[in-house]
Amino acid sequence: MSEHETEPTAERDQQAQETHKNNGEDLTQQDELQKDGEQVSTGIETAGVPDAAIPELVIISGMSGAGRSTAAKCLEDLGWFVVDNLPPALIPTMVELGARSQGNVARIAVVVDVRGRRFFDNLRESLSDLDTRGVTRRVVFLESSDDALVRRFESVRRPHPLQGDGRIVDGIAAERELLRELRGDADLVIDTSSLNVHELRAKMDAQFAGEEEPELRATVMSFGFKYGLPVDADLVVDMRFLPNPHWVPELRPFTGLNEEVSAYVFNQPGAKEFIDRYSELLQLIAAGYRREGKRYVTIAVGCTGGKHRSVATSEKLAARLASQGVETVVVHRDMGRE
Numbered sequence: 001m002s003e004h005e006t007e008p009t010a011e012r013d014q015q016a017q018e019t020h021k022n023n024g025e026d027l028t029q030q031d032e033l034q035k036d037g038e039q040v041s042t043g044i045e046t047a048g049v050p051d052a053a054i055p056e057l058v059i060i061s062g063m064s065g066a067g068r069s070t071a072a073k074c075l076e077d078l079g080w081f082v083v084d085n086l087p088p089a090l091i092p093t094m095v096e097l098g099a100r101s102q103g104n105v106a107r108i109a110v111v112v113d114v115r116g117r118r119f120f121d122n123l124r125e126s127l128s129d130l131d132t133r134g135v136t137r138r139v140v141f142l143e144s145s146d147d148a149l150v151r152r153f154e155s156v157r158r159p160h161p162l163q164g165d166g167r168i169v170d171g172i173a174a175e176r177e178l179l180r181e182l183r184g185d186a187d188l189v190i191d192t193s194s195l196n197v198h199e200l201r202a203k204m205d206a207q208f209a210g211e212e213e214p215e216l217r218a219t220v221m222s223f224g225f226k227y228g229l230p231v232d233a234d235l236v237v238d239m240r241f242l243p244n245p246h247w248v249p250e251l252r253p254f255t256g257l258n259e260e261v262s263a264y265v266f267n268q269p270g271a272k273e274f275i276d277r278y279s280e281l282l283q284l285i286a287a288g289y290r291r292e293g294k295r296y297v298t299i300a301v302g303c304t305g306g307k308h309r310s311v312a313t314s315e316k317l318a319a320r321l322a323s324q325g326v327e328t329v330v331v332h333r334d335m336g337r338e
Contacts, residue, residue, distance in 0.1 A: 245265065
């Protein structure tokens, strides 16, 4: 995200909360909600609702300032019904309303964050309830580095919602701890540390714009170890066991997208064998992910600077995955940084 991309203003937060209150008046008159942080039944059942009518659900969460509002706006533009800062206890109720809309609300996205932290502890119980009802749901987690988050909050001169009387970094640390378990359970983690608004929208479009949901989607990301590991990587590949084209003067100015650089990389001993064996391993991993219901995987391929070996290898691996029926997106994180 850009340094200026943060969450909505306090005034917008208040308006959103009032909207939620007004939209939920018909329900809250007959259903008990939460009291003193305890989860209580909403009293709504899905009996008699056809499975085909139950809407698809995406839950957007993550670090404050990491771009949740941008991700939600992207889904809204794609035709999703988006609810910002909905208390987790009301998520099953929202799904029930969508199920009874006769197909008018087929896809729902809910933003859950620490602005509603007194309700946040109930999220796991709501997710368990949704699983019991057979609701297709996914969790998208927006991540970002501490440095990027601090810059974004300072650029708009806003406090972090959890910093209290402390510093911004104190609020960030507290939020990371609060969201640690949810991040681990997320179906898709997007690191926005080096992304601007348009790049984040492109990532969301790549994951949700398709009319038909594929079995598995993969992002193959090249990177340079000297710039740090991608925090959203599920699998990490180290290509530094191959000679570095950087030390070949005629190849140094080019990248792994260049045919001569790619040929140099894959003519090295072990390079082609690595692609063949790792592709077979990815087939086993992909089959396991499908069985476990995991829809997204990020494969990070690294070399020293993220310019030659990792770029060429990422392109090869992505082509192999695509040939195996895995919808694949290639991202070269650090290419051009030198």
